[in-house]
Amino acid sequence: MKQDIILAGVGGQGILSIAFAIDMAALKQGLQFKQAEVHGMAQRGGAVQSHLRLADKKIYSDLIPKGQADLILSVEPLETIRYLDYLHPEGIIISSRHPYENIPDYPPLEKVLATISQFPRVKLIDSLSLAREAGSAVTQNMVLLGAASSFLIVEEAYLQEAIKELFGAKGERIVKMNLKAFELGRNKAGLGK
């Protein structure tokens, strides 16, 4: 059993929080994992990705080989496109449809979404409105994690525990908001376009 996940987004969108929640859940479940992150200069509003590998046996490479990712989980649609090379032919894309436009040459959104939709197993999520429904636009990352939860080999209960640990220090209100975002995302799961 193994699962290779590319996490993608823009610096500041909480990619590493998604990664950390899945790491914690994997640890609780007794799975091995490796998760390569990006720090430093790349975080300043630039493209951010993390390679997250889960398995029930030893994992060697910190990086996922191209064509090997079971899942691309992305908080930003243009960032989804950046890592399509990594997707396994039967891999799944779960991506926000909401653009983060901080560059002058952002391509037309409909083209971006059409490019993603060429793949057979895609779920585009209106993460921004769901995050707002949960209480804040900053919970888009947890909406996406929720949307991916039924495809992950870590159990949902462990993910929820991890979210509680991740946001525990920020108080009960923030924890509830993120759990709500996770739940709203999860309810949107189910493949199709």
Added chain:
Amino acid sequence: MKKAIKKDVLLGDEAVALAAFQAGLTAAFSYPGTPASEIMEYLIRLARQQGGVKATWCVNEKVAYEEALGVSFAGKRALVSMKHVGLNVAADPFMNSALTKILGGLVVVVADDPSMHSSQNEQDSRYYAHFARIFCLEPSNHQEAYEMTRVAFDLSEKYHIPILLRLVTRLSHSRSEVVYGDKRDPNPLRRGDWQDWTLLPANARRRFAALLDIQQDLVREANSSPFNSLTLSPTSSLGIITSGIGYNYVQENINDLDQPPSILKISTYPLPLELIQQLMSAAQEILIVEEGYPFIEERLRGLLGVQDKIIRGKLSGDLPLTGELTPDTVRAALGLAPLPRLEIEEKLLASRPPQLCPGCPHYDTFVALKEALKGYSQATVFSDIGCYTLGALPPLSAIDTCVCMGASVSMAKGGAEAGLFPSVAVIGDSTFTHSGMTPLLDAAAANVNMTVVIVDNAVVAMTGGQPTYATGERLAQICAGLGVAPEHIRQIIPLPKNKEVNSRVIKEEIEYPGTSVVISTRECIQEVKKRAKRR
């Protein structure tokens, strides 16, 4: 009673920090730099929670190294950590400390950044270990990073040399599980012998001879190290020599080969000569997979090459000479076809480079500076290492150079002396105290016609908000102490509403025909946000 297994989820950097903490560490020193910063971040956290260890950010890597050396002289264990280019700054104490008789274990952790994710070059620190004739360990995963760090302290005390632990970005910034052990007590306080530590020529010659004497012992240590391993294939004529995380990419692909090759995994330098000889006699074709420069490959080939064997690696073009290895490049070098993937028609890729944060004070300083420089055809802005280096990119396109820490001030002096006017240096508060003060002393002594703009955001911002040791008025006092005329040390606040007055101040100082400083002070917007969240 069965002992519970203790484990935690850690970055590679954090695994090193935990190991050092538990190895009886007395003190650790560092200057922030990606990808090494998290070593000290984690040590500071451990020291705060558990006590007993001093963990300190220093003004630069040279100072950090020398402070660690002082700890070793006192018989105690010390760690000094930095990014690869930081070792250039610390190269003087590093090279010379190899000649001292290290007393308390001294471990030098250097994190290389192949692919230059957040660096200006991708130099390979194994060459430094070779240059200094000391022992180097290179882990391939988190558990090894933990275990090698602990062993490194013992080796340092056994051979009385500093030990270099080489990390790379992909291990430093990868998170995985680490099983850890018990904490060792710190060493008792002692003092080194002056003859072993005072590198007067007579002592230094004796000490260098002692260092040369142990070289064969270090090779024997490498031959028997549990971190090196050789697996000989009964069926394949292919032999792979691999080190560090290169080993992981080999393992990732190895099952797709028809025959399992012989594999020598190298984790120590000097190289384990016996193991290499065994592999060479068993294999006809050798593939060398190493992260960074072709260090092993160059040594194996030598000047005249290896007779009757095919050697492949970075020098033969089988693997790229620049950038980090990936499972895919190693796969190709193993002669395997790429894994299948879906092809799509249109790619639409727009790059998304890093940029200054919305509300960043540097932005407002650059806007005022650009305004002040309008109309000067030779205007040159020498800049430095930090967030403000992003001012090179559009829409600002505000700087002309970035070479190394502190070079803005020295290059501005050189540029002015060559005839450039205006010659402006732009440097951050932390970079200024790291390496910008000494060249400003030079410039002020000659009253060279140049202007230094210190972009003071009161923090080491790019690496995540580490403390800086001089900001605002203190910087003004330092500049005055270095000899800049007090009336030409001006302080401004970089805000959009101050654009006109700020550009006027900068222009006045540019027009002053001597060395002037403009200190542009406003706190990093990320730090303001962090504080607001804590409230």
